Amino acid sequence: MHPKALRDELIAAAEWVCQYLGQLPEAPVSRPMPGRRRARLHDAPLDRTGGELRQILDFVREEIAPFPTGNGHPAFFAWINSPPAPAGLIAELLASAINATCGMGENALMDLERGTVRILADLAGLPASTGGVLTSGGSMANLLALATARTWFLTRRGSGDGPAYDRDHARLTLYYNTQAHMSVAKAAACIGIPTHRLRPIPSDTQHRLDPAALRAAVTADQAAGLLPFCTVTTLGTTATGAVDPLEPVTALCRSTGMWHHADGAWGGLGAMVPALAHLYQGVADVDSMTVDPHKTLSVPVGCGALLVTDPEHLHTAFAHRASYLTPGEPATLPWLSHSTIELTRPGTRALTLWATLHHLGRDGVTTLLQHYLSLADRLRDKITASRRLELVAGGPWPVTCFRLTDTAGPDALHTRIAHRVQTAGRAYLATVTVHDQTVLRACLCNYRTRESDLDLLLREVLQAADSDCAEPTRCTTE
Secondary structure, eight states: OOHHHHHHHHHHHHHHHHHHHHHGGGSOSOOOOOHHHHHHHHHOOOOSSOOOTHHHHHHIIIIITTSOOSTTSTTBOSSSOOOOOHHHHHHHHHHHHHOOBSSSSOOHHHHHHHHHHHHHHHHHTOOTTOEEEEESSHHHHHHHHHHHHHHHHHHHHTOOSSHHHHHHHTTEEEEEETTSOHHHHHHHHHTTOOGGGEEEEOBOTTSOBOHHHHHHHHHHHHHTTOEEEEEEEEBSOTTTOOBOOSHHHHHHHHHHTOEEEEEETTTTTGGGSTTTGGGGTTGGGOSEEEEOHHHHSOOOSSOEEEEESSTHHHHHHHOOOOTTTOTTOOTTSOOGGGGSSOSSOBTHHHHHHHHHHHHHHHHHHHHHHHHHHHHHHHHHHHHHHOTTEEEEEOOSSSEEEEEESSOSSHHHHHHHHHHHHHHHOSOBOEEEEETTEEEEEEEOOOTTOOHHHHHHHHHHHHHHHHHHHHSGGGOOOO
């Protein structure tokens, strides 16, 4: 392809991206996708002859962009999905052009990943010895963490690879808050820990893991001949934004020989926010931590991280040799593929994270997090001030759970209200179960969200409730 033709198409694509992002706040948050359009995407055959590059932009503009998830919109509150940071957009294009793999061989992007992991660990309050890898997101980071914890635990026991390994593996038990992200249980299944050896620990009145209940569960399992190998705390639960207590869990892990993994996919950087720092006492003593830059920092989707305070444990768990890969590998600086299950790894993660961090700076990261916390405080104040709404839970991370007051059959009502709001397309929120009730939940993680968007959300909720009440068989509010 002639360089000028490529340049023209890239310019056209860049102009469309700027227009799309600029018009996003005035567009609907989401649109229902017609069945014929859906069928056209998953049933279309491949033509015998190739098309022109300009058709790519036409296709995205006509078939993809009109039907987004909605997370780029400032009135999207449903899940912890952030919009893309401008620096990340530019960096992703540049990294894709370089197209280096960050798993094997030596290239600048692999060294950049090591550097961005170090910066991320510093922001999280972890010690200077910390290393790790960038991942596709929190689910993969949690999987790597549990696999590392298992290898560390069984290696310390001297279980080997034979019958002793099988016997010990069959007795491993895992502990986590009942509010933990579903990826923790999924990761446990992936490494062969069955459901009957998972221990969801009750939470306290603030939705945090209860250390006394954890100790009781560990003690009971030890007495039954089982092997407690890891406890997972959550820094910023998905449902309510709670932060589990770190110091008592670490103390228990040290006394019982367990690994302490902190799932900070959302709230892993809380130690640098003055209002939250007291909740992160002892964070430097955890064994590993998950952080999702594509949540907290708006790095484009596909950038999570696993941070391990002693990265040698990663190498023990994942380093594998092959005759077709070893020549040229420096012994003092192992390839990053030895710290994860991926061999081919995209360099886009490293550059998009680096670009976003350096565009923000340390103070910018703190300001961004404080922006979200301030918005959540304002939303909670507005809910508390409303005679028709009741604040149920939320915080310290920026999530707010609330419900309609004076309702009958609240579970069905709140599910219908959320659906009505989503369908209307002017705002978007979700439901969650809190105290065994289905309630509305709004997450604040969009740097473009302003107070006017909060007002819009509450108006949409109340209008949806009024519409529900207008149906004679569903009048559930006074």
